[in-house]
Amino acid sequence: MTNATQATARGHYFVPAASHYSTFLSVGIFMLALGFVFRLNGTPPGIWSMVMGAALIVYVIIGWFGELISENLRGAYTLWEDRSYRIGMVWFIFSEVMFFACFFGALYYIRQISLPELGSYEAMFTPYAKFTSAWPSAGPMGDAFMPMHAWGIPAINTMLLLTSGATLTWAHWGLIKGKQSQLTWGLALTVALGMTFMGFQVYEYAHAYAEMGLTLGAGVYGATFYILTGFHGLHVTLGTIMLMVMLGRGMKGHFSEHNHFAFEAVAWYWHFVDVVWLILFVFVYIL
Template sequence: MSHTTGADAKGHYFVPAASNYSTTLSIGIFLMALGLILKVNAMPEGAWAMPLGAAMIVYVLFGWFGEIIHENLNGSYTQWEDRSYRTGMVWFIFSEVMFFACFFGVLYYARRIALPELASYEEALNPYMGFTAAWPSSGPMGDPFTPMGPWGIPAINTLLLLTSGATLTWAHWGLIKGNRSHLIWGLALTVLLGAIFLGFQAYEYAHAYSELGLTLGAGIYGATFFILTGFHGMHVTLGTIMLIVILGRCMKGHFSEHNHFAFEAVAWYWHFVDVVWLILFVFVYWL
């Protein structure tokens, strides 16, 4: 089958050759999940299933994205593909919004509905004597802990992410204006700020476990704290990796003022991560 290209005057969209990458990726994800389950249940098979699944995922990421980059640089894509990728990225970010909305919903339910209801039982019917709905709370059966305050590392991390949004915007502006120096330096600073954020978060977790008694055993507060901050940290990690890839491509001369959707997609993702952190800072650390 002959493939149409971006030079096709009829405006046909590009049809890539058949690929096994999606199947390989599915198997890799399955093996990683299976390996984790086996590992948690102390079964020796988990020790090889997880690394094998991870290796398959890495293989797909390098191979599949490499092919897409090659197709783009060869001019295979038209406005059809550009719209398709943009629409796909919008829906992906929307799914991420819904993902975090679920966990913020859990936090709201626990604070505004569940805890007040537990504390409102009549004394004769209340199995948790002396329990109040005051927040932060480990719930009626959680371990005692010291809550994480908003100032210190959380405030520093907020400043880091806000600054990283500015440096990424500066890099984008450099790309649009054809200033490669601003583009590369802006991306490099964004990567550095993201890495510093992750370093501070790792220190915060160690401090919480060793000195504050704030663990996953600290009831509803510990659970919501680590779920929200942990998943956000995972997204910062993925965003930093994507920024490193885009930085490498920029250093090789990829992208132009009018053709740089991969850069924009990563920028959208990073700004989304920034916004989530601001909401998280207010409702998890501050209020």
């Protein structure tokens, strides 16, 4: 009997063999964080610690996920594992919702509570001549800047992400219908759109720094702008990498109409990233 048959017969979960990857991952995260702290304090070995830590993390990701893929392909997983993976992915996305909710909450507090309250003191006491309580504001001590306009690269990026959601859904339909070419082309288009989005964002950042004075030194506006758009850009980058993995696996025939949760998990993540961008586009760029 195979592991999967035995697990089903017993009604138990598939239990993999002991792995060293968890230890390597812990060491990699520690070295990455330690190197970052050293780097902030100007210690030269910090960069090497960061590189080694990042290399360990990449090694773990490739090796550990490779083992999971192998287990799935040889039929080690049953409905128990499928249900567990789905629940885990739901909770992961929920944690991401809370992550971005904290930053949007900070933006709301600054714009709707802090600035009006500071503005109420202007008539009595104004220690900073450049301060204005109207948004966008650099705050009392921020540098002068030009705010980012919505109807340029941000609008183009919005269309790119909305289109990527459509191409990914088209790829999913192809997978369900057993159309390999539709799956491949849909994923390839989604990857291309994600990479184009990131290219435009890099250009936007360079333009903002060089020509608009919109830096992290531009007070509260610059800080909230780069934190929100930067973390979203990181999520787009990770999502694009995951889509590239799905493209490779799809071309190798790893998915079937009834066994493709890895694809679904990445699709859920990508649609979540799309929704976050729409909210970000409204509250950061337009309002």
